[in-house]
Amino acid sequence: MSQITLSHAGPGTFRCIEVTGEGEPVVRLKRMGICSGRQISILQAGDPMILRVVGARIGLSRELAATVVVDCHNADTDPVSATAGVRGEGESRD
């Protein structure tokens, strides 16, 4: 199963696998639904990006998006950006 971080994903719908890291910002993410098992749609990529999670729109900075690991095999996913994401994982550029 290939995984990418949200910061490398393009528009599409993904399932969240885990949120790495700790501390306040991460707890904030989880409370808003960016938490393992949830579906996350990227409505607008960029920094900050707009997501749809649990029925609401969330504005999220790319820095935090980098802590969110999602499953990139998804029917909705734009294949180009998804593969680009896999390659780019771990690098700082997009």
Place this chain on the structure above:
Amino acid sequence: MTDSCHESDTSAQPSQPASPDGAVVALVGNPNTGKTTLFNKLTGLRAKTANFPGITVDLRSGRIKLRSNFVEMIDLPGLYSLEAMSPEEKVTVNALAGSRAQTPVPDVVVLVLDTTNLERNLVLASEVLDLRLPTIVALNQIDAARAADIRIDISKLSEELNCQVVPVSARTGEGLEALRGVVDDTLFGKLPILSQNHQSCTVGCTGCTFAARFDWAERVSDANIQVPPTQGRRTDAIDRILTKPIIGVAAFLSVMLVVFYLIFSLASVPMDMVDGVFGAVGAYAEQLVPEESVQPGLWFGAVFVLSMSLFAAGYAAAGISWSRKSSVAAIAIAITVSLLPVDDFRSLLVDGIIGGVGGVIIFLPQICILFFFISLLEDSGYMARAAFVMERLMQFVGLPGKAFVPMLSAHACAIPGIMAARVIENWRDRLVTILVLPLLTCSARLPVYTMIAALLFSDSPFNAAMVFVGAYVLGIAAALFSAWCLKKTILRGKPVPLVIELPAYRVPSLRNALATVIDRGTVFVRQAGTVILMISVILWALATYPKLPPANVANVISGQSTADEAVAQEALAYSFAGRAGRLVEPIFRPLGFDWKINVGVLTSFAAREVVVSTLAIVYGIGEDSAEDEATLVETLRRQTRPDGSAVFTKATGFSLLVFFVLAMQCLPTQAVTKRETGSWKWAVFQLVYMSAMAYVAALVTFQSCTALGF
């Protein structure tokens, strides 16, 4: 209470059974679900609401009427989870646990859920239901849900949640009677308190502690509610434009330009009207006061009664009670005023009271319109987008995008802006934002800007408008620059990365905007009728006494052709105010201020709009206002320095403008800074750095303008 089988939540158990009087009903829910709107509707109070998550920052209580008796209702800050992260969320968690002083554990919790966003709201609902307090679910925004064609099975949901579910709309008032009834029944034992038995995450949850709750919320929502797939399309479509990096910023700037253009174009007619009314009243009062004392006894009695009724009105407006001290003060002042010579009394009435208060009241239309538009903007849902698009720009000065929201509010008034700074999670960033907020142009500066713009360019409306634009831009630039400096020096640290909920756009509530206007307008008029009236009268006294001895009058007359005006000038210079203005003359001369402007600058440290009244009084004394209904600006433009050159040159005007853009001149703001930062240290720091910056900037402005020959 059914607490026998749940030992775990001892802290959350009410210490005593619900008693009919002193019962407390708490409103709890996610941010932006409409708790405060509901609270306002039920209690008749007017707490601030807006379409932005995190508007309510502290507990507020009011009384609501149930079937037969009143109970206390508390409105609480919204929260995403009982696992509180911010001080506001802790307020709510503590209130629910009864660990706040003076707030017992609520007897009934009204869980306010946003029906258009139910799945998300159910997560907090599951946590709150786990507290096992008597809970009622209010499905709010049912009007919006219906409009969006969302279908809910209420009885099934009620069964699933194991508590009463009441559909309501805080905006239209629908379902509020039913809600009152259910609260009444729950409080007074007519409804059984159901035991809760839903999903929670106490054992065996790994990874995300919220996962189990989210799963539960998804299941409950899927089973009981049908959301059409088109839900949110409109908001998405608008967002595709407004949240784009460059278009978004451009859109924001255009929105603000239109708002400010409207403020000035719409306000001009009512302002002229207010000006006319005060001019006429002044002229009428001047005629009314007889040339010399008619009959001492009658005169004394009439003036005494007049003064006392003015005090009664002022005390009532300011909420001062008639204690011994305040009564003695009122009577003493009324007697003094009644004993004034007729000429002095006329001057007090016309120059001091009518001139001073009228000079400020004239700005009521602009202030109302400003609050009207800011309220519409806040209610539309745009503010969260402003924070979003500004995130990257704000990062340059080291602040988070959310700091932009209080900065926008501060353009109405710094005080709500400082309160709104609580949306910033990080303490350091919040402190920096609070420290720079008073640099942004608040409504109290409008009178000053208007006066100066008219002085500088009365012949060219375009240039006058540019003076305003310049002043606003200067305020914003100074705030951002100061924030950058503070973040580079004493308050270093990286801003917290952005996570913000972007609420759906809504058609703003016109009624809410009008109510805000009435509230803020009342505050402004009350301020003019109390504080500014008092300062005006004190100032009039300081500018009138001690009187010029007759010998000096003769001296002046013999040497001058325009005798009356020269005497007035000399008399003012001889008074206390004149002496104070002269005392600080060496300090302000490099800024191009003469000693009369100094009097205005000195008084404006209490509240900046006072400078307009002060100048009206200082320059108005000795002017014959009955003859020509001279506006303040015309009077000011006529003023000359001893050498015959005009006082208000372009250089002086610009320097004065820059000074008022940057100086910290508002005692109430300082008090709020102290409260929000917890120490006078920061309030003093704010005063010192802003005033120093104002002085230096005005100095540079005046000197360079003079050098360039303005």
